[in-house]
Amino acid sequence: MIGEIGQFALLLALLMALVQGTVPLIGAQRxxxxxxxxxxxxVTGQFVFLAVSYVCLTWAFITHDxxxxxxxxxxxxxxxLMYRISGVWGGHEGSLVLWGLMLAGWSLAVSRFxxxxxxxxxxxxxxxxxxxxxxxxxxxxxxxxxxxPLFPVPADGRDLNPLLQDPGLVLxxxxxxMGYVGLxxxxxxxxxxxxxxxxxxxxxxxSRPWALTAWAFxxxxxxxxxxxxxxxxxxxxWWFWDPVENASFMPFLAATxxxxxxxxxxxRGAFRSWTVLLAISAFSLSLLGTFLVRSGVLTSVHxxxxxxxxxxxxxxxxxxxxxxxxxxxxxxxxxVRSHARFDPVSREGSLLANNVLLTVALAAVLVGTLYxxxxxxxxxxxxxxxxxxxxxxxxxxxxxxxxxxxLGPLLRWKRMSATEISRRIWHTLVAALIVGAVLPLLLMGSxxxxxxxxxxxxxxxxxASLRDLWSKLAHRRRPLAGLRKLPAAYYxxxxxxxxLAVLVFGITMVNTFESERDIRMAPGQTHEQGGYTLRFxxxxxxxxxxxxxxxxxxxxxxxxRQVTELRPQKRVYWVQREPMSNAAIRTRFSHDLMVAxxxxxxxxxxxxRVYHNPFQAWLWFGSGLIVLGGFIAAADRRYRLLNxxxxxxGTDPARESGASRPATAEGGPS
Amino acid sequence: MNRSRLVFLLPLLMFLIxxxxxxxxxxLNPRLLPSPLIGKPVPEFDLPTLEQPARRVGHQDLHGQVxxxxxxxxxCVSCRQEHPLLxxxxxxxxxxxxxxxxxxxxxxxxxxxxxxxxxxxxxxHDLDGRAGIEWGVYGTxxxxxxxRQGRIRYKHVGPLTRERAEQEILPLIAELEEET
Numbered sequence: 001m002i003g004e005i006g007q008f009a010l011l012l013a014l015l016m017a018l019v020q021g022t023v024p025l026i027g028a029q030r031x032x033x034x035x036x037x038x039x040x041x042x043v044t045g046q047f048v049f050l051a052v053s054y055v056c057l058t059w060a061f062i063t064h065d066x067x068x069x070x071x072x073x074x075x076x077x078x079x080x081l082m083y084r085i086s087g088v089w090g091g092h093e094g095s096l097v098l099w100g101l102m103l104a105g106w107s108l109a110v111s112r113f114x115x116x117x118x119x120x121x122x123x124x125x126x127x128x129x130x131x132x133x134x135x136x137x138x139x140x141x142x143x144x145x146x147x148x149p150l151f152p153v154p155a156d157g158r159d160l161n162p163l164l165q166d167p168g169l170v171l172x173x174x175x176x177x178m179g180y181v182g183l184x185x186x187x188x189x190x191x192x193x194x195x196x197x198x199x200x201x202x203x204x205x206x207s208r209p210w211a212l213t214a215w216a217f218x219x220x221x222x223x224x225x226x227x228x229x230x231x232x233x234x235x236x237x238w239w240f241w242d243p244v245e246n247a248s249f250m251p252f253l254a255a256t257x258x259x260x261x262x263x264x265x266x267x268r269g270a271f272r273s274w275t276v277l278l279a280i281s282a283f284s285l286s287l288l289g290t291f292l293v294r295s296g297v298l299t300s301v302h303x304x305x306x307x308x309x310x311x312x313x314x315x316x317x318x319x320x321x322x323x324x325x326x327x328x329x330x331x332x333x334x335x336v337r338s339h340a341r342f343d344p345v346s347r348e349g350s351l352l353a354n355n356v357l358l359t360v361a362l363a364a365v366l367v368g369t370l371y372x373x374x375x376x377x378x379x380x381x382x383x384x385x386x387x388x389x390x391x392x393x394x395x396x397x398x399x400x401x402x403x404x405x406x407l408g409p410l411l412r413w414k415r416m417s418a419t420e421i422s423r424r425i426w427h428t429l430v431a432a433l434i435v436g437a438v439l440p441l442l443l444m445g446s447x448x449x450x451x452x453x454x455x456x457x458x459x460x461x462x463x464a465s466l467r468d469l470w471s472k473l474a475h476r477r478r479p480l481a482g483l484r485k486l487p488a489a490y491y492x493x494x495x496x497x498x499x500l501a502v503l504v505f506g507i508t509m510v511n512t513f514e515s516e517r518d519i520r521m522a523p524g525q526t527h528e529q530g531g532y533t534l535r536f537x538x539x540x541x542x543x544x545x546x547x548x549x550x551x552x553x554x555x556x557x558x559x560x561r562q563v564t565e566l567r568p569q570k571r572v573y574w575v576q577r578e579p580m581s582n583a584a585i586r587t588r589f590s591h592d593l594m595v596a597x598x599x600x601x602x603x604x605x606x607x608x609r610v611y612h613n614p615f616q617a618w619l620w621f622g623s624g625l626i627v628l629g630g631f632i633a634a635a636d637r638r639y640r641l642l643n644x645x646x647x648x649x650g651t652d653p654a655r656e657s658g659a660s661r662p663a664t665a666e667g668g669p670s
Numbered sequence: 671m672n673r674s675r676l677v678f679l680l681p682l683l684m685f686l687i688x689x690x691x692x693x694x695x696x697x698l699n700p701r702l703l704p705s706p707l708i709g710k711p712v713p714e715f716d717l718p719t720l721e722q723p724a725r726r727v728g729h730q731d732l733h734g735q736v737x738x739x740x741x742x743x744x745x746c747v748s749c750r751q752e753h754p755l756l757x758x759x760x761x762x763x764x765x766x767x768x769x770x771x772x773x774x775x776x777x778x779x780x781x782x783x784x785x786x787x788x789x790x791x792x793x794x795h796d797l798d799g800r801a802g803i804e805w806g807v808y809g810t811x812x813x814x815x816x817x818r819q820g821r822i823r824y825k826h827v828g829p830l831t832r833e834r835a836e837q838e839i840l841p842l843i844a845e846l847e848e849e850t
Binding site for chain 1: 678679685686688689691692693694695745773798800
């Protein structure tokens with residue numbers, strides 16, 4: 001019964017999306033006010049029906065309603081409540097409903113916060129999002145119906161994949177999808193701007209908080225996924241350059257470029273058509289990611305729902321959305337090009353260099369990800385591009401990027417003398433490089449050129465960012481009172497840039513100095529690694545809510561004093577009997593100690609794997625700062641004041657489309 | 671003007687090219703990865719058989735005849751899917767098939783063979799998956815063709831299809847039988 005209600009609600013949501021995607025577009029074109037206003041009603045309707053549908057699916061999971069096929073194949077009566085609720089997105093069909101619900105949620109937010117925006121612009125933005133929603137919801141209903149009934153009703157479900165029964169499932173996918181789907185907002189705003197022929201400073205300022213929020217969610221999702229992969233064995237560690245990981249990383253790189261390009265468009269009217277292209281690309285790449293993950297065209301350790309038939313539908317969707325938007329771009333963008341002029345040494349110049357580097361990095365990841373597919377399609381054989389390629393290409397690109405991240409905020413808009421800037425920064429740079437060369441020697445006793453360079457760049461970025469903050473305060477009479485005068489957007493940038501410095505430091509240390517040992521131990525034996533002494537005290541059976549496990553007890557001591565006990569487990573889930581290894585981790589400020597239980601070797605002896613990763617926690621701390629910075633910047637008052645400005649700008653739906661609107665007062669000379 | 675307009679078409683063109691490759695890619699199977707072991711002798715192993723724990727089998731038992739080596743497990747759903755085909759290959763075509771039972775409990779493995787039939791000459795019982803690592807197993811099931819000298823000549827990842835068995839594996843076996 002609950003299944004039928006859910007399905008019916010999903011169908012109604014699709015109808016609402018159809019209305020949302022068509023009526024306001026026609027209304028905006030013909031200047032019919034009432035049709036334009038329909039957008040907001042349809043958005044609310046779509047959201048309500050999707051919410052009902054989503055709650056129905058969740059309810060079916062909670063109450064073990066195995067008459068719903070999706071529930072029967074992704075749940076079990078012994079599955080804990082936490083995983084029954086998150087199991088909704090543990091498979092293909094349910095995660096699509098979550099996708100749809102989030103898209104409707106973002107649309108609702110756009111509708112609510114667009115009061116001060118030209119009505120036509122808001123209506124077109126919502127209509128574009130409605131069209132995307134039509135694609136996703138019809139895909140869900142017609143090829144991947146989560147409410148498919150199952151008869152006869154089985155006595156029990158086939159259980160959720162044991163790999164997914166992890167707190168990572170609760171956090172990672174919703175955050176990632178919020179990011180993926182959130183990129184639909186800047187995409188839709190860009191499309192509306194293209195249709196309207198209006199890509200001015202107000203347009204950029206309206207797009208910025210949405211791009212920032214989506215970017216921050218996407219970053220959080222990626223970081224959580226990385227953390228999950230880090231402690232799950234067999235996924236290749238915290239970053240493996242696996243297609244599925246790349247699929248989430250590519251839109252993130254594009255969105256990062258978009259944020260920086262939007263800044264130049266808003267302040268100086270520069271890079272307009274480029275900004276639009278990035279907005280389209282970022283969302284296109286998140287759709288491409290969906291395709292790669294779900295169609296099974298590439299092999300991945302994380303692919304859980306692959307099916308070539310569905311792949312065809314997503315490819316069609318991709319062709320319509322991406323092909324359509326790039327066609328519109330080719331048609332309309334030439335008219336909205338910007339003519340802002342600037343010197344190479346200027347804020348614009350550094351933002352341009354940042355965009356070039358990010359785009360090259362993005363292209364490198366895209367090529368590496370799709371290369372096996374290209375060769376295969378051309379019949380040139382099957383290969384897999386592994387981490388060596390990505391490390392070799394990506395690392396060197398990051399060095400200038402991190403350097404520019406520190407330099408950019410120090411530069412003035414439009415023009416700056418190269419001698420002046422070099423006079424101001426050279427001592428900071430030299431000091432950072434020297435400390436970078438010495439620090440690894442002091443901390444770990446050795447170093448390499450790339451390691452010293454990496455640490456040096458991280459220090460440079462941190463020092464340059466803090467110096468910039470100081471220079472903004474120093475000229476005030478009361479520097480501390482000045483702290484409150486700086487806009488939130490500035491603090492957001494500062495936080496994210498400091499986060500990047502922490503992240504780069506952590507990645508450099510982990511990559512250079514991590515150690516991993518495979519050992520076999522009999523009860524009572526000890527092993528030394530990274531300054532710790534580990535004593536193996538045997539293995540005992542334990543039972544979880546839906547699994548049996550072997551749990552090892554490892555007493556960890558340092559300098560003769562016991563510091564902790566680690567209990568890695570080897571689990572066998574009752575329904576899907578695949579064995580799972582659950583590592584035990586001790587996290588400290590300067591290192592992680594991780595132990596995984598291997599296999600019994602007879603006579604009470606077991607094989608174990610011990611990892612010692614210096615500064616691993618800095619990866620999570622740095623990522624956290626980056627994400628936090630995004631949310632802080634998105635909350636800037638200026639973006640809310642925009643409403644007033646835009647209202648003064650007036651709304652004239654009858655404005656002839658196609659003509660480029662002159663840049664507003666703060667735009668550059670055109 | 672004309673040339674500058676063309677620049678704006680570039681993204682669309684790039685997408686069309688990528689899209690065409692994606693469309694072709696849908697029809698391909700990325701699981702057919704080449705094995706670095708092709709042409710090499712089978713990795714060394716020494717394991718008890720599933721049927722009799724006291725009897726041990728190893729790589730030297732694969733010498734002397736052309737055979738299929740199939741890696742399977744009772745918990746593996748796609749193994750169940752290809753199992754009837756293996757039984758048929760063994761009974762109708764007289765193919766010699768050896769099994770490596772991967773990370774499985776003994777009684778469950780034996781129950782699986784009782785239910786689905788036993789096409790295997792013997793099954794090495796790789797309880798801890800150590801031999802699987804030597805063979806470079808991506809996931810069960812995997813099927814290898816091994817020649818008289820005990821060298822791996824062919825590898826298939828994933829469930830075997832009738833098409834592949836008839837068009838590639840049976841002809842290859844016939845060809846290898848000719849070799850001395």
